[in-house]
Amino acid sequence: MPMDKNRRLLRIGVIGTLIVALCCFTPLLVILLAAVGLSAFTGYLDVVLFPALGFFIGLTGYAFYRKKSQRNPVCCKPDLHDGEIND
Numbered sequence: 001m002p003m004d005k006n007r008r009l010l011r012i013g014v015i016g017t018l019i020v021a022l023c024c025f026t027p028l029l030v031i032l033l034a035a036v037g038l039s040a041f042t043g044y045l046d047v048v049l050f051p052a053l054g055f056f057i058g059l060t061g062y063a064f065y066r067k068k069s070q071r072n073p074v075c076c077k078p079d080l081h082d083g084e085i086n087d
Contacts, residue, residue, distance in 0.1 A: 006067045013060030020053045 023029040023045075030042050 006063060006070060010060065010063035010067060013056055013063045016056035017053065017060055020049055020056055024049045024053055 029045060029049075030039070033039050033042055
């Protein structure tokens with residue numbers, strides 16, 4: 001993955017985590033649903049938000065891993081003597 005894609009993946013993961021965490025741990029989404037008239041769905045928010053939070057935290061961790069592994073690549077050169085037959 002090029003560096004731009006890693007940054008984009010990290011940005012999506014962090015922004016998604018912040019938005020879902022804001023909706024999980026504050027009454028922001030409950031107030032918004034009540035204002036729109038959909039307060040009957042507040043009982044199902046944890047069914048949607050907790051897996052979404054787990055997904056975005058995992059995505060952020062994966063993006064950090066990709067960014068770190070690209071910065072410090074492990075270089076494994078094949079050993080030329082392994083496949084040779086000595087006469």
